[in-house]
Amino acid sequence: MGCDGGTIPKRHELVKGPKKVEKVDRNAELAAKWKYCALSQEKLRRPIITCELGRLYNKDAVIEYLLDKTAERPNTEVATHIRGMKDIKELNLTDNPEWDSEGRTTKGDRYEDMHCAMFICPVVGLEMSGKHRFCYLQTCGCVFSDRALKEVKTEICHKCGEQFKSEDIVVLNGTKEEVEKLRERMEEKRLKAKTKKSKKNKVAETAVKVSDLKDVAGPSGSSSSASVASSSASAASSSSSSMGVKAAVAAISKRSYQEMGEKSEVFKSLFTTHTSAKRTKDQTSNWVTHTPYHF
Structure with a gap:
């Protein structure tokens, strides 16, 4: 029952105070980041990859995620x-000689450091x-401590001896x-x-248009058509390429084949603008439509 027979209740038994904020264990938080995959929450095993944000993943887990993004998986917001595959980089890690593989049986006859890491910095x-x-280098994927990169400043x-820049250094976790x-x-x-790719596509399109204009002008080409094509090609390499191509298209489209001196009369006679194709009203005949009842 309580409160009888001389029992004296304490304050915390009668009055409910504010709940204490649960603190996350620092060692458990570090182990979750540095020993387990950020996507599958499984233990890290080679090959280990990372993203541009510096998170650690198992390569097979990321490949499965990319192959089927519709599958229901926990913790997919981190990826x-x-x-x-271009957004990830395989890490070139250095094994810790003091780390024992987890395949051995634990007998309990020796001290085991639970905070021992699998990998170390190869410099310090x-x-x-x-x-x-x-940190890791985006060029080669090698991993070093920040202290090593600051003490031994080099490019x-x-x-591995590959060159890198300061922009290629990414902090892990x-x-x-x-x-x-x-x-x-x-x-x-x-x-x-993305902008660079769009510019390349525009330059390719303008180059195709210029080649089409050259085909229309003919294989030999006149001095005026060559100057227009050269001017449009130079404009395509600059930011005002579209304006130059439009001007070239307008200039060539307005030009008549009958004005091209390099073309033969046989070629010109193929078009209706030639004098031989023009007829008077007396020379032209009307179309007659015959019905089954005409005969």
């Missing part, structure tokens, strides 16, 4: 920015466990502010690639 030997900042990869900066850089990069 919505991955459009294809720091473990890739989340306690230190790690050549320490591991960065903070929210760093992820937002990486997202902005990713969107800006994709926008530039």
Whole structure:
């Protein structure tokens, strides 16, 4: 029953105070980011890939996601920015010699460090466990600690020797502010690639139009048609290519075949604008439609 027989209740038993905010275990949070796939939540295993935002994935999980995006999978919002295989990069990681494979049986007769990382920095030997900042190079995929890149400043990869720039360095599992900066850089990069592709398509279209105009002008071509084609070709390489092509098309379309001196009379007689094709009313005959009852 309670409150009888001399029991004295305490304050926390009678008065309900505010609920305590549950704090996330720091070690568990780091292990979830650095030891498990961000998409499938399975343990990371080679080959390990990353995206432009610096998240870690198992390659097979991302391939399955790209093959069938309609399938119901948990935690798919972390991979919505991955459009294809060009948006991911396979990492060139360095194994930690102190890491034992998980295939062995645990007997309990030795100390096991649960916070030991699978990979380390090949330059300074720091473990890739989340306690230190790690980065990867978009050119070759090699992974280094941020301390190694700051202490040994160079434009050549320490591991494979490939050249890189400061823009090619991407932080792995960065903070929210760093992820937002990486997202902005990713969107800006994709926008530039899209505009560059559209410009290439426009230049290709203008080149096709210029070749068509040359075919219409004839194989030999006159000096005026050559000048128009050259002017339109030079305009196609600049930003005002469309205006130059339109002007060339208008100039050639207004020109008559009868005014082309390089064309023969036989070629000119094929068109109705030739003098031989013009007839008077007396020379032209009316069309007569015969019915079955005419005969």
